[in-house]
Amino acid sequence: MKFSDVHIGKLSKGDKRAFLLLYDNYFASLTIFAQNFGLSQYESEDIVQETFCRLNSNYNLPDNLSAFKSYLYTAVRNKSLNYIRDEKRRRTNDSVFLDLQDDLLIFDKIVENELYRQMHLLVNELPPQCRNIFQRVLKGDSSEKIANDLNLSVETIKTQRKKAKKLLREKYSLVYRSLYTFL
Amino acid sequence: MKDYTPFEIAELILAKRNNSITGGEERNLNEWKNRSDRNELLYKRLLEENIDADAVERRFEGYDYDKYYKDCCKKIDKSKRIKSIEILKWAALILIPVAVLSLVYFRDSGTKVYQAMADIRPGTSNAVLILSDGEKVTLGDKNAGDLIVKDNIKVESDTLKYENVTTEKIAFNTIIIPRGGEFVLKLSDGTKIWLNAESELKYPVSFTGNERKVYLKGEGFFEVTKNEKSPFKVVTNDHVISVLGTEFSIRAYSDEKYITTTLESGKVSIDAGNRHAELHPGQQSNVSNSEMTVKEVNTQLYTAWRNNKYVFDNQSLREILHTLSRWYDMEVDYDQYNLGDIRFTGELMKYSNITDFLEKLETLEKVRFDINGKKVRVSPY
Incomplete structure (x- = not known):
């Protein structure tokens, strides 16, 4: 399910369902975003975690999703900047990091990050069994192996693969172009 | 010329990839693309290079928010308990002055938020x-x-x-x-x-x-x-x-x-x-x-205690908590003896809640407090 405008206000009230959606929709993406500044995955996760936990009882959040996203990305960027400054640390990965002051570069990174995030959400919107099988297909498992692993019949796997193919073609069109080679 | 947010551009590119883009949207996207080489480069990279489902899955592999989500829920629960206590406190003690406390530690200060429950009340x-x-x-x-x-x-x-x-x-x-x-x-x-x-x-x-x-x-x-x-x-x-x-x-x-x-x-x-x-x-x-x-x-x-305040100037945590333990009728013990030697400067309104004070100390990231009934346990931050 997608985190939407209506969930923003619920964060302030400590609504756990709203938080679950927030984590589901944004945690990984923002963590990946923070790593652009040269932080490790672990450090980035801490920064995103701190940002998220502070949303509870924060009654000054923007009420539309676009402004809220902007708020999240800005908060993560600023916290990353502070972290690097305060720790006066060497970046974990010197070769890949953004100039924190370069707004254009950050614009590009956010576009890319958002695109991946939305595409990932689409996968997660597949019915659970469909998704599970789909992910295994992506790994290169054969229908026989998947059937064996999941304790299902080969027929069921084939049906699910057809269903996934149909769903993805109808709903997600070109996003999963390459998928058709698998299904 | 419209200023696009990165979120709008991402939506437009996604729609384009999905073949669900409308005529107007496509014109907007093209107009944005043609504004600069940089925009065009990004457009090409995200649209024309083949970002397949496999690439998406790989990007998100190894990210698990479960543990973090649970930690966050715990914090939410704690703050809810504190809020209800706050409300009771306000209702009951409307005439008692609001707690004010400021503490300065010499070296540094941090930002972690800490919340605790307490049976410990001012005298x-x-x-x-x-x-x-x-x-x-x-x-x-x-x-x-x-x-x-x-x-x-x-x-x-x-x-x-x-x-x-x-x-x-x-x-x-x-x-x-x-x-x-x-x-x-x-x-x-x-x-x-x-x-x-x-x-x-x-x-x-x-x-x-x-x-x-x-x-x-x-x-x-x-x-x-x-x-x-x-x-x-x-x-x-x-x-x-x-x-x-x-x-x-x-x-x-x-x-x-x-x-x-x-x-x-x-x-x-x-x-x-x-x-x-x-x-x-x-x-x-x-x-x-x-x-x-x-x-x-x-x-x-x-x-200062006579005027509703406790003032501490470069005093050891041991001295500070010893003094406060009389007023708040609490017991203090230390995980490590030398934690009590850390020195602090600051003041506390004596009718304020002890947790406000301990939280302020915790933000200095030297020590952590756990309150259990009337006992306060001091451990390293």
Whole structure:
């Protein structure tokens, strides 16, 4: 399910369902975003975690999703900047990091990050069994192996693969172009 | 020219990839793309290069928010509990001043938010009075209104008063202030004494003869009515403080090394064993066994408790919590002994919740507190 405008206000009230959606929709993406500044995955996760936990009882959040996203990305960027400054640390990965002051570069990174995030959400919107099988297909498992692993019949796997193919073609069109080679 | 947010561009590119883009949207996207080489480069990279489902899955592999989500839920629960306590506190204690606290640690300060539950409450006005015949009377704000203890002995709000009392032979009363208590006493000569938590004062109901002598255990602030014919004496063990008329604070807890006298105004003389000293305003004496030292101090630090505050200046955590444990009636223990040696400076309104104070200390990221009932455990941050 997608985190939407209506969930923003619920964060302030400590609504756990709203938080679950927030984590589901944004945690990984923002963590990946923070790593652009040269932080490790672990450090980035801490920064995103701190940002998220502070949303509870924060009654000054923007009420539309676009402004809220902007708020999240800005908060993560600023916290990353502070972290690097305060720790006066060497970046974990010197070769890949953004100039924190370069707004254009950050614009590009956010576009890319958002695109991946939305595409990932689409996968997660597949019915659970469909998704599970789909992910295994992506790994290169054969229908026989998947059937064996999941304790299902080969027929069921084939049906699910057809269903996934149909769903993805109808709903997600070109996003999963390459998928058709698998299904 | 419209300024696009990165979110709008991402939506447009996604729609384009999905073949669900409308004519208008496509015109917008193309217009944006043609604005700069940079935009075009991004457009091509995200649209024309084949980002397949596999690439998406790989990007998100190894990210698991489960643990973080659960931690966050715990924090939410804690803050909800605190909020409900806050509401009760406000409802119940509407007249009690809002807690204000600021703490500065010398080196650095952090930002972590900490919240805790507590059974630990600030002290209240309460005491036990033992009359000369041994009868015990409980004094405290539970009595709400004024109370006449006996003849000319009465309680008005937080003050026990002796007025126009005359007795033929010396009769002593004793007032005992428990941990988490405080009380004010106005003696028959007009002398006013603020007694802090875990203290005891024995005094005559009326003063006769050529001296006014009282016996103190613990901590008290004295505002002595001037009477040159009859010096006022405070006795603690073998330590005698003689005054004519003055304001001073004495701290003489049996579990502390020093008997400390701090003079705000007037003049006092101190006799301890064979040592003798006279204090001038702003001076403090510290007596330990037969050693006595006198120094200049900021008297505020030692008398602020009378004015609803605790002030600490570069004091060890051990000293700070020891002092506060009397007022908040709490127990403190340390994971590591040396945690108690960390020094802090700051002040605390004495009617504020102890958790506010501990949270402020925690933000300095030196120590962490866990509260369990009336126990506070100190561990490394």
